Amino acid sequence: MSDVPTKEPAGNNYGSTLLDIRDLYVEYETARGPVRAVDGVSFSIAPGEVFGLAGESGSGKSTIAHAIMRLLHPPAIITGGNIFFNGQDVLEMNQAQLEAFRWSGVSMVFQSAMNSLNPVMKISDQISDVLMRHDKKMGKRAARERASELLDVVGIDRLRLDSYPHELSGGMRQRAVIAIALALKPPLMIMDEPTTALDVVVQKEIMQQIEHLKDKMGFSILFITHDLSLMVEFSTRIAIMYAGEIVELAPARMLFDDPLHPYTQGLMNSFPSLTGPRRKLTGIPGAPPDMVSPPSGCRFHPRCDRCQPMHTRVVPQLVEVKPEHWVACHLYEADPDARWRPR
């Protein structure tokens, strides 16, 4: 590991690191040339942390999540960087190591949780499958017993053990998926839009349950959503992505109270606040960039209302402008003391 961060906020203030992504590049091979979906992204997640990854569709959030488990389908290629999980590089793992790492190291609640359950298998069998696959010594009965414990944990009645997915409501299916993600007690859980398909009441209920479980079991969460209000509420730190890059990274409260990057400010102005004063909603003008040939300089410049000529040529670096608050924007200058402060 290099000691001086090149482009990234490498450390966190929590002492130890569970997942450390450094300078990750992911490209999709297309007929029009490679599309760089993730462009030199670095961040780290501490044990017990909820790390939020936000950004509009196509900004690379889900690509990062899938890259961590090396689950991206063709034509995706990881073209650079490291993903250290407990010090071991996921990108260097062979098939056997990957199989051991997946699900027992990092588990995932997929974007369409409704569809990630097999419609022709009972819930109990789907949970037992995971358990018995990773623990060859576990018998059918023990697995079933553990499955019912897991359903208890996520708040589903044990009687539902022998139900098929279509017999459950959307919220229950989501809980069942979370139970499967918890099955092997992984230190990190990736939640890719876990509640997007649910109504706000169930959404809140499930998020609170997840938080409760997290406090009890002590796992970390990589939380991906474009629902910023939900994210601010549940995350410790948040990274905002735009066009494959992290443009701002800060503790949740700090980001919410004082967003620095014009894009983040635009996002914050795009949803109404329930408790704050009434204000006019403003969107972000323009459309996401074409990733085959992204804009030069700062990628946000075509949509930015504070753009200056220099910004269209020079790529801004992600720098720490306030303690723990990182921004990649020409409007701000690095805090000269930041780098020397001990982490």
Place this chain on the structure above:
Amino acid sequence: MRTGQIPIDVEVTAVGQVVPAPVVAPSGTGRLTWLRNLTRNRKALLGFCIVIFFVLVAIFAPLIAPGDPTSYVSRPNLAPSAQYIFGTEGQGKDVFRQTVWGARISLTIGFATGALTTFIGLLIGLSAGYFRGKIDDLLSLIMNLFLVIPGLPLLVVISAYLRPSLWTIVLALAFTGWAWPARIMRSQMLSLREKDFVSASIVSGESNARIIFLGILPNMASIIVGSMIGSVNYAIGTEAALGALGLTNVSDVSWGTNLYWAQNNAGLFVGAWWTFIPSGLCIAFVAFGLSLLNYGMDEITNPRLRAERDLNDVLKDRTLRNIRATPVVRRSH
């Protein structure tokens, strides 16, 4: 809408997401896109060229091999020479003329049967899948009946019974061949009709015919094309089989009857290989071309297959392909 604040091409949803209006990418102009896709896919292109080659041969037969293919031109069983490039067959007819002219009937039967089979298959399969219930039970019963009857013996019986001509062969082939496409169309229809857009059409009061033909049918385009190509292939092969058995009109010139005459005149016995190799090769090539076209179609219409192939082009290293994980190929940035 507060058009004063929000630009026209941005939408803000209830949960606070900013959704930009879709930007239409400047893509190739409409109808010719499929042709461009076809030429970009090596398999499909090769298959397409082979098939087109034989179609052109059939169309321009009078120019390529002028003269009546059934006339006696020289002594029987002459080996290929400059004058008769494929030699002559057991009765002294020109094999080159017969091969070239044979393409006409073989391909006509092939494409006509392919179209007819697909049409019947569509009609019955779509009705069964769309209306379900009693109609499906009845139609499925008939389909299953036709699927379990062995095709070739039935064909032999039918062709022997009917007066052999080009169109009776087409009818006989379609009669025994429609059940398989129908089965495919039915299962496609069963899954497509569950989609929300079909429910939406029903609710908005569209007629059944409109939903089936304008709503659902376009979604099945790739399957229909694939099944049609398969049917053409089946028809050409089976026509050759029937022809070789002498069950088609033996005075017609087709690749099948060429084989029949070669066998009847003991071509194999006297060592006149040129009497059966050309027609046999033509059948094999057309089948090969159609199959390539079909596989290529698969890749063209299924983006996932295409992506996999593109990726394999990039990853020349074989070891990377077999691991069940996203490949890591380090590049300079």
